[in-house]
Amino acid sequence: MAKIKTRQVLLVLLIGVALLALVLLYVFRGAEDSVKKHQPDYVLTSVALYSEFESDENASNEKYLGKVVEVSGEISEIEIDESGSVSILLSADTPFGGIRCNFAPGSDSDLSAVAVGSQVLVKGSCSGMLMDVVLDKCYLAR
Numbered sequence: 481m482a483k484i485k486t487r488q489v490l491l492v493l494l495i496g497v498a499l500l501a502l503v504l505l506y507v508f509r510g511a512e513d514s515v516k517k518h519q520p521d522y523v524l525t526s527v528a529l530y531s532e533f534e535s536d537e538n539a540s541n542e543k544y545l546g547k548v549v550e551v552s553g554e555i556s557e558i559e560i561d562e563s564g565s566v567s568i569l570l571s572a573d574t575p576f577g578g579i580r581c582n583f584a585p586g587s588d589s590d591l592s593a594v595a596v597g598s599q600v601l602v603k604g605s606c607s608g609m610l611m612d613v614v615l616d617k618c619y620l621a622r
Contacts, residue, residue: 555595555598581615
């Protein structure tokens, strides 16, 4: 009788732990790796986006922060860090900065065909401006 009661208690406990784990996974699941499925809030060129931030950073932050932006431009630099994250810098026709597009490791974008000097269309979530205007969770649209 005691063995049956112990098994029942352990079974209930195990089911409870499994349900708790599922709830925690649902609540704290990671953010999407890219903005692939999101419609862009703004579509513009890398030159135009950088120019807006350069002329009025506060107004541009109000307008673009956290928004999905689709930017077209020429790749001026490609960097891959030790974790496998890829960062593409789109030219803004200025020596001072550009649009930094950050792709997560294992991104669903096919980055094998991109090269410095090629034209691309990138969609990402705007994080503001440091030296460059930064787009995170990027997806290579073409």
